[in-house]
Amino acid sequence: xxxxxxxxxxxxxRSVIREIFEYGNKRKAQIGADKxxxxxLGNPSVPAPDCVNQTIKELIQSESSLALHGYTSAQGDxxxxxxxxxxxxxxxxxxxxxxxLYMTVGAAASLTxxxxxxxxxxxxxxxxxxxxxxxxxxxxxxxxxxxxxxxxTSDFQLDLEALEKxxxxxTKGVIVNSPNNPSGVVLTEESIAGLCSVLKRKSAEFGAPIxxxxxxxxxxxxxGDVKVPYLLNYYDNTLVCYSFSKSLSIPGERIGYILxxxxxxxxxxxxxxxxxxxxxxxxxxxxxxFQKVAGRCVGQTADVSIYKKNRDLLLSAxxxxxxxxxxxxxxxxLFVESLEKDxxxxxxxxxxxxxxxxxxxxxxxxxxxRISYCVTTEQIQNALPAFEALAKAxxx
Amino acid sequence: xxxxxxxxxxxxxRSVIREIFEYGNKRKAQIGADKxxxxxLGNPSVPAPDCVNQTIKELIQSESSLALHGYTSAQGDxxxxxxxxxxxxxxxxxxxxxxxLYMTVGAAASLTxxxxxxxxxxxxxxxxxxxxxxxxxxxxxxxxxxxxxxxxTSDFQLDLEALEKxxxxxTKGVIVNSPNNPSGVVLTEESIAGLCSVLKRKSAEFGAPIxxxxxxxxxxxxxGDVKVPYLLNYYDNTLVCYSFSKSLSIPGERIGYILxxxxxxxxxxxxxxxxxxxxxxxxxxxxxxFQKVAGRCVGQTADVSIYKKNRDLLLSAxxxxxxxxxxxxxxxxLFVESLEKDxxxxxxxxxxxxxxxxxxxxxxxxxxxRISYCVTTEQIQNALPAFEALAKAxxx
Numbered sequence: 001x002x003x004x005x006x007x008x009x010x011x012x013x014r015s016v017i018r019e020i021f022e023y024g025n026k027r028k029a030q031i032g033a034d035k036x037x038x039x040x041l042g043n044p045s046v047p048a049p050d051c052v053n054q055t056i057k058e059l060i061q062s063e064s065s066l067a068l069h070g071y072t073s074a075q076g077d078x079x080x081x082x083x084x085x086x087x088x089x090x091x092x093x094x095x096x097x098x099x100x101l102y103m104t105v106g107a108a109a110s111l112t113x114x115x116x117x118x119x120x121x122x123x124x125x126x127x128x129x130x131x132x133x134x135x136x137x138x139x140x141x142x143x144x145x146x147x148x149x150x151x152x153t154s155d156f157q158l159d160l161e162a163l164e165k166x167x168x169x170x171t172k173g174v175i176v177n178s179p180n181n182p183s184g185v186v187l188t189e190e191s192i193a194g195l196c197s198v199l200k201r202k203s204a205e206f207g208a209p210i211x212x213x214x215x216x217x218x219x220x221x222x223x224g225d226v227k228v229p230y231l232l233n234y235y236d237n238t239l240v241c242y243s244f245s246k247s248l249s250i251p252g253e254r255i256g257y258i259l260x261x262x263x264x265x266x267x268x269x270x271x272x273x274x275x276x277x278x279x280x281x282x283x284x285x286x287x288x289x290f291q292k293v294a295g296r297c298v299g300q301t302a303d304v305s306i307y308k309k310n311r312d313l314l315l316s317a318x319x320x321x322x323x324x325x326x327x328x329x330x331x332x333x334l335f336v337e338s339l340e341k342d343x344x345x346x347x348x349x350x351x352x353x354x355x356x357x358x359x360x361x362x363x364x365x366x367x368x369x370r371i372s373y374c375v376t377t378e379q380i381q382n383a384l385p386a387f388e389a390l391a392k393a394x395x396x
Numbered sequence: 397x398x399x400x401x402x403x404x405x406x407x408x409x410r411s412v413i414r415e416i417f418e419y420g421n422k423r424k425a426q427i428g429a430d431k432x433x434x435x436x437l438g439n440p441s442v443p444a445p446d447c448v449n450q451t452i453k454e455l456i457q458s459e460s461s462l463a464l465h466g467y468t469s470a471q472g473d474x475x476x477x478x479x480x481x482x483x484x485x486x487x488x489x490x491x492x493x494x495x496x497l498y499m500t501v502g503a504a505a506s507l508t509x510x511x512x513x514x515x516x517x518x519x520x521x522x523x524x525x526x527x528x529x530x531x532x533x534x535x536x537x538x539x540x541x542x543x544x545x546x547x548x549t550s551d552f553q554l555d556l557e558a559l560e561k562x563x564x565x566x567t568k569g570v571i572v573n574s575p576n577n578p579s580g581v582v583l584t585e586e587s588i589a590g591l592c593s594v595l596k597r598k599s600a601e602f603g604a605p606i607x608x609x610x611x612x613x614x615x616x617x618x619x620g621d622v623k624v625p626y627l628l629n630y631y632d633n634t635l636v637c638y639s640f641s642k643s644l645s646i647p648g649e650r651i652g653y654i655l656x657x658x659x660x661x662x663x664x665x666x667x668x669x670x671x672x673x674x675x676x677x678x679x680x681x682x683x684x685x686f687q688k689v690a691g692r693c694v695g696q697t698a699d700v701s702i703y704k705k706n707r708d709l710l711l712s713a714x715x716x717x718x719x720x721x722x723x724x725x726x727x728x729x730l731f732v733e734s735l736e737k738d739x740x741x742x743x744x745x746x747x748x749x750x751x752x753x754x755x756x757x758x759x760x761x762x763x764x765x766r767i768s769y770c771v772t773t774e775q776i777q778n779a780l781p782a783f784e785a786l787a788k789a790x791x792x
Contacts, residue, residue, distance in 0.1 A: 002604060003662065003669045007513050012673030047461035060452060065443035067647040105501055105650070105679065112678030117403050134675075141676035250465040252684025254501070266399065273399045276406030279530075280537035283501065283509030287683045288648025290685060 006042055010137060016318045017041065020347075024356045032355075038356045038375070042181060043332065044249040045374040052248055055296045059289065061160035068292070073284045075387040076103025076257070080295030083258060087298045092230035099329040100262050102274050103286035103294075107217045108134065110241035114213055114258055115173070116277035117270065123172035125213075128158055129364035130182050130335070132215075135175055140393050142173065149366050156326055156335070156359040167202045173211040174199065176226060179218040179391040182363050182370035183335040184311075184328020186222060189229050196235040199366040209237045209265045210347075217256070222309040222330035236263040239274075244294050246331075249302040255308045306374035307332045310373040310380055317384050321391040325343070332374040338367050339394040349393065353386040406533060412438065412758050416743075420752045427750070428666055433779035434752045434771070438729065440645040441770040442698040448644055451692045453749070455685065456566045459611060468681045471671055472499025473655070476691030480653060483694045488626035496658050498670050499682035499690075502650040504530065504611045505674075506637035510609055511538035511569075511689035512665065512673035518570035522555055523610075526731070528577050540568065544760050550729070552581040554724055556590045563598045565750040569607040570595065574624060577613040578759050578766035579731040580707075580724020582618060585625050592631040604634045605661045613639040613652070618726035619704040622630045635670075640690050642727075645698040649762075651686040673736040705775055715778050717787040728770040731756070734763050735790040745789065751783040 001168055014022075016105045019309045021087045024038040059068055069206070081098035089096055104110045111348040115125070119142040126147045127135050137148045149166045152159050163174075176195070178187040187195075196212070214231045219242070222228055243256035285291075314334055318325050336357075338346040343359035343366060350357050350369075360368040373380060409561055410418075414434055420434040471477070477494035485492050493720070500506045511521070513647070515538040522543045523531050535542045545562045548555050559570075572591070574583040583591075601608045610627045618624060627634045639652035657666045681687075710730055714721050720733040732753075734742040739755035743765060746753050756764040769776060 003514055003666055004512065004516055004673070007672035007676065008665050008669040009672065011668035012672070043467060045462070045625070048465055052465070053456045053461070054743070056456060060449045065449070065645065066441070068648075069444055070648045071439060072648055074770050105683075108678040108680045110678075112676075116400065118399055120400055137676055138678060195619065244655065249461065252464075252466045252468055252681060254683050254737035255678060270399055273404040274407065276403035278410070279406050280508075280533055281677050282504040282506075282534060284504045284650060285648060287501075287650050287686065290683065290684075331771050 006280070012228045014157065015133065017358050020358060022358050027354070034382070036332050036356065037379060038384070039371045039373065040356045040358055043371050043374060044246055044251060044302065045376065046249055046304075047307050049300045049302055050250040050252060051297040051300050052293055053161060055293045056289065058294045059292055061116060071290050072103075072291060074278065074285055076101065076286055077288070078290050080291045081376070083295040084298050088259065091230065091299070094230065094264055096259060100260050100267070100271065102260070102271070102278065103291050104256045104258055104278070105283060105286050106245055106251075106256045107215060107241055107243035108138070109254070109283060110141065110258050111213070111215060112138050112281060113274055113277045113283065114239045114241055115139060115144065117273035118172055118211055119144040120172070122170055124168065124170045126163070126166055126171060126174040127364075128176065130156070130180070130360055130368070131175070131177065131364055132181050133140045133239065133362045134246065152373060156180070156183045157188060158191040158195055160198060163198055167198065167205045167210070169208070171202070171210050172356055173213050175213045175215060176231075177215040178319070179222060179328070179330025181218065181331055182333045182358070182360055183326055184331045185326060186226050186228055186329040189190070189227070192229045192231065192234050197236065203237070212238045214238060214243060215241045217246045218331040220247040221304055221307060221332060223304075223311060224329070226329040228330065229381050232259075232261050232263070236261055237265055247301045248294070253287065253290045255286055255294050306377070307374065310375070310377055313377065314371065314373050314380050315396065318387060320386045323387075323391060332372060332375055334373055336369050336371060338369055339391065341389040343367055343369050350390055353390045355383060355386050355390060397528065397612070400752040400778050403748060411529065413754050416752050416754060417652070417672060417758045418603055420764070423750070426634060427577070428714055429677060430778070431753065432750050433775060435767045435769065436752045438753055438768050439770060440642055440647060440698065441772065442645055442700075442702050444645040445693065445698055447693040447696050448646060448689055451689045453657045455688055465684055468499075468687060469776050470674065470681055472682055473684070473687050475689065476687045480571065484655065488628065490626065490628045491654060492628070492658055495657050496663070498654045498656070498667070498674065498788060499687050500607065500652045501679060501682050502647075502652045503637055503639035504643055505650070505679060506535070506609060506652050506654050507531070507609070508534050508538065508636045508677060509670055509717070510561065510672045511540065512636055512677060513566055513588055513669035514607055515540040516568070518713060519562065520566045522567060522570040523760075524572065526552070526576070526578050526756055526764070527573065527760055527767070528573070533717060543567070552576070552579045554587040554591055556594060559591065559594055563594065563606070565602045565604070567606050569609050571609045572627075573611040575603070575618060575726025577614065578729045578754070578756055579722055579728045580638070580729045581722060582622050582624055582725040582749055583717060588625045588627065588630055595631065599633070608634045609637060611637045613642045614727040616643040617700055617703060617728060619700075620725070621689055622725040624726065628655075628657050631659055633661055643697045644690070644693055644734060646686070647684065649686045651682055651690050702773070705768065706771070706773055709773065710767065710769050710776050714783055717784045719783075719787060728768060730767040730769055732765050732767060734765055735787065738761055739765050746786055749786045751779060751782050759770065
């Protein structure tokens, strides 16, 4: 009796990322903020597009307090959902309606609500390495267990043979995240088509749907003319978990949605289960003002060209120093092979050069580190000599 | 395999309140909005105080986009928590700090996070009738079971003998809600002291803490000089679940907090479990802008005098027509004894007079109805002849 020990453990255990970030703050106090090159946090560094604050101002002027700050329906304001459904339909060539959308308190909530809507005891959920460590927390809290499937470390596309072996009759769902945190990799159409082919075959074999859960907060953060395949066009039993945190640079405001594919098996029942899970977890409705902001600003983004500039600068410099980098086509992370086997030791070594990097062990990829380039371009420029010196330290 | 059936059921089953509200909308379309007297929803009818929109405007002017809309720490912005802790300490004569506060996405989230922080399989949670029906959903989703203890139907204060019998070694917590939804009753100091005395004795007997969970979104909505005892002054193992939805009339914005008593057994561990549960359920952090609004507007309220005026008007009129009413000292609900045994049948009869009332069966109190007086005073005035006619219909 007493406290739930598992929850206490989750509350006490700081993530590695948070540990490094806290170390960085201390170190900055010691030697000056401009001398420490903190690449630990995945926190947008580009301001929200003007439409965000502009919309807030307009809504405050035009809407009554009760309409603006009052409850919306549990699934979200109908006008907002229509606006997002129209945008998604037009942009991705699908036919979805407001009734397929459920507004959420951001990507994490999109995932926990989706998982709780479908998970039953004994269910397994497959994730491909590298993956965001909170997936394990969310899957286990929903009563499922996480099955980790390694990606190809050459290019971090999916390893379909490994997937084939991992799918069992207990597999309830597969989580994909493209563009990926922490690798920045965008899954190719070939990877997606292969994945969907395996899942369709296995669903038929086991006589039960396997759900594809697409966690895509970084969808709009892609560079050049790279395409991010839209999963509804490839697979029926899909739940899209979206967040405006990164596209609109409003991660603190907690606004996103779940899109339940209209072509999913028993789609209306699945949608009802999403509503039920949101209710049981205590969400009531997504924040009203920011629902309306999302509805009006959908399709706009923060200035992505800054992230692209950062990527290009960092990638070409690090490759010239001899690092093996996975070229990121999206998100704001660069995945780099550690210069020694133990990525923790490598990150400790990097600290000697005031470089704060995150070992990817917790993402399921020992031997790699994540470098978050959602920082000022100036910080990257100033850090380059340190990256070069770090590489040299391993050549001696 | 497939969807989680329990969640689907929760998503499909509309609450009785929502059914009546939807009927009201249809009926209004038929005969005109001013002819239908809808008393079904507990939705604030008084605008937010000026400080809310004023603060939003000021923050947009003064804060950078990244600071205003960025992530806060998981437990909430430190300055906001300090401001609320100072207010609570001063107002209620307790000593709490920012480190005892965890910002949430409203009252429902305060409850689900608190319950998940402490619940383990087999745990029982006691609620006193009448209680908000979602308590059962939240308790069961956290893996516990709900034990319903009847209140005294004379005045809806606590029945301590019934409580005594209901507490077992499986009792993990007791949920109290004062001012109460749906009765409007404020628990007296006598009720609170008696409750705490039973729980202290039983905790000692069973050698394990029994937590008191105080759900108090209506704390500031009280009339006259009624005092709402602050539970931290009576009981150590207390979690206060607060929401700004009603006090600031911003129910759609989803902002509240959990206060973990600093004098609770292993208070730091309990607080960690709250953080862990928030993480596992997918909350990340409470909405950033409205955290800051809450921090600056704490202690202010929407114009409560309008609710008082409504209460006085409705209560005196209904009593003069012969209804037995429970005098509400707070919230915006009037609890009235049904004029026939079956409150559902009574509410059907009321519909003939275009009165939309909620039978209290789902609140655990058959034979009573809830009348939400968070409506315009004009609606109440216009509805009085209908209430009188309804009473007369039962005298013939």
